[in-house]
Amino acid sequence: MGRLFGTDGVRGVANADLTAELALGLSVAAAHVLAEAGTFEGHRPTAVVGRDPRASGEFLEAAVVAGLASAGVDVLRVGVLPTPAVAYLTGALGADLGVMLSASHNAMPDNGIKFFARGGHKLADELEDKIEAIYREHRTGAPWERPTGAGVGRVSDYDEGFDKYIAHLIAVLPNRLDGLKIVLDEAHGAAARVSPEAFARAGAEVITIGAEPDGLNINDGCGSTHLGLLKQAVVEHGADFGIAHDGDADRCLAVDGSGEEIDGDQILAVLALAMRESGQLRKNTVVATVMSNLGFKLAMEAEGIALVQTGVGDRYVLESMKENGYALGGEQSGHVIILDHATTGDGTLTGLMLAARVAATGRSLADLVGVMRRLPQVLINVPDVDKSRVATSGELAAAVADAERELGTTGRVLLRPSGTEPLVRVMVEAADIEQARSVAGRLADAVKSALG
Numbered sequence: 001m002g003r004l005f006g007t008d009g010v011r012g013v014a015n016a017d018l019t020a021e022l023a024l025g026l027s028v029a030a031a032h033v034l035a036e037a038g039t040f041e042g043h044r045p046t047a048v049v050g051r052d053p054r055a056s057g058e059f060l061e062a063a064v065v066a067g068l069a070s071a072g073v074d075v076l077r078v079g080v081l082p083t084p085a086v087a088y089l090t091g092a093l094g095a096d097l098g099v100m101l102s103a104s105h106n107a108m109p110d111n112g113i114k115f116f117a118r119g120g121h122k123l124a125d126e127l128e129d130k131i132e133a134i135y136r137e138h139r140t141g142a143p144w145e146r147p148t149g150a151g152v153g154r155v156s157d158y159d160e161g162f163d164k165y166i167a168h169l170i171a172v173l174p175n176r177l178d179g180l181k182i183v184l185d186e187a188h189g190a191a192a193r194v195s196p197e198a199f200a201r202a203g204a205e206v207i208t209i210g211a212e213p214d215g216l217n218i219n220d221g222c223g224s225t226h227l228g229l230l231k232q233a234v235v236e237h238g239a240d241f242g243i244a245h246d247g248d249a250d251r252c253l254a255v256d257g258s259g260e261e262i263d264g265d266q267i268l269a270v271l272a273l274a275m276r277e278s279g280q281l282r283k284n285t286v287v288a289t290v291m292s293n294l295g296f297k298l299a300m301e302a303e304g305i306a307l308v309q310t311g312v313g314d315r316y317v318l319e320s321m322k323e324n325g326y327a328l329g330g331e332q333s334g335h336v337i338i339l340d341h342a343t344t345g346d347g348t349l350t351g352l353m354l355a356a357r358v359a360a361t362g363r364s365l366a367d368l369v370g371v372m373r374r375l376p377q378v379l380i381n382v383p384d385v386d387k388s389r390v391a392t393s394g395e396l397a398a399a400v401a402d403a404e405r406e407l408g409t410t411g412r413v414l415l416r417p418s419g420t421e422p423l424v425r426v427m428v429e430a431a432d433i434e435q436a437r438s439v440a441g442r443l444a445d446a447v448k449s450a451l452g
Helices: 020-035 056-070 083-092 125-139 161-172 194-201 228-237 264-277 294-302 314-324 347-361 365-371 394-410 433-451
Strands: 009-013 046-051 074-080 097-101 110-117 155-157 181-185 205-209 241-244 253-256 285-289 306-310 328-330 336-338 377-383 412-417 423-429
Touching: 020 046, 020 056, 020 097, 020 110, 020 125, 046 056, 046 083, 056 074, 056 097, 056 110, 074 083, 074 161, 083 097, 083 110, 083 161, 083 347, 110 125, 161 194, 161 347, 181 194, 181 228, 194 205, 194 347, 205 228, 228 241, 228 253, 241 347, 253 264, 253 365, 264 285, 264 294, 264 328, 264 336, 264 347, 264 365, 285 314, 294 306, 306 314, 314 328, 314 336, 336 347, 347 365, 377 433, 394 412, 394 423, 394 433, 412 433, 423 433
Parallel strands: 046 074, 046 097, 074 155, 181 205, 181 241, 285 306, 285 328
Antiparallel strands: 009 110, 097 110, 241 253, 328 336, 377 423, 412 423
16 A cells, blocks of 8 residues: 555545545544644644535545544534635634645545644645554554543534634735626635635625535536636626636636636736735745746746745645745645745635735736746646656656757756646646647657556
8 A cells, every 4th residue: 555645635536545434544643643632631632624515525524523533632613615714724723733625626526635733734744654654553453542531522613714714814915806807716616605705805896606516516617627617707797807716725726807827827926026016025035846837937037036946736835935934935736825824825815815916006917917928838647657657767767858858948848746646747848839749749658658
């Protein structure tokens, strides 16, 4: 059995890979690691538990709550809320840990478990390894030490979480959004109530799509992974722009008033300039991953803003930000972290800040994102291969070397195994889109040949 934790928690097909038994056992292990249950005299550890609207989240939530309570942890159930809301509430309520049940942008049959430590922070690899080790130890027969009587955890619903989170979002906005008409695509996900309410309270005229979750339709043809409906709605309604979230609303992508897509790199560029202008861009630096478009790097250089690049995954962006005191970072996929106001990527907060910049400047979103020119970038996902051999295959290394020689200094190549899905991602950038497509296609074939 491989490592349970991926780049964003434990994820898999619900009731197949991710079972109720696994959810319960991991929650007990997490309680022993993160809540230090029973180690403080008179201390009642507390956990915040939330989920996205997936049908499987109902039974997985029950399993997680049972595991935590059986380990002596009091549980506050906040219901269906975005991942960043659970992270925020974990910190704001002084909880020992938080748990979010979501598979983010994945299709409905999948689900996942994300743990947060005190303060609402994602776990370092060492903590995940410790949780997994304890889980495996007790799975093989070592009995848990369980409290009895008054020592068991108590479970209650925390309905105030919705308003508390929205109040936080509104409080950190630099200005109101009056006069803006915005279309919001909620991906039938966790932000279906939160995001429209927050934008409306901030003064925007809001039109929503993808805001009727039924447990089965999350991310289905909508949201940040399917922008077609949002583009259409923005143009039809004559909106200033549109915002799209994923299933757990830790991402934000956008489309401008003419329906053109705006990715996380472009959003980062706009926010970097806004934060520099307000004196909030600490060390005049923004953090991004190696997947960021080369055009973003060139734009930041032209503006005199330093760029630090990390491995792929918002957790690595966040680690760099925390270690070095940076204020802004994110991914091309739309995970944007504004560390003064959030401990993780927050799609609603990002969308609000982007809208606030439009409102404050009086400029269109298309005009603002003109600060960077996005170079042609082709991404191909290659499924059904042994992703563990990406770094060791000589055949693949030779194919990459050939591609890099062809591109020279005008482009780049990146191959990486997905941390959340069984596939290898092939990314190629070039000054010419046809060259990028040609090189990417050949590399995808090489991946199939070498790793199939």
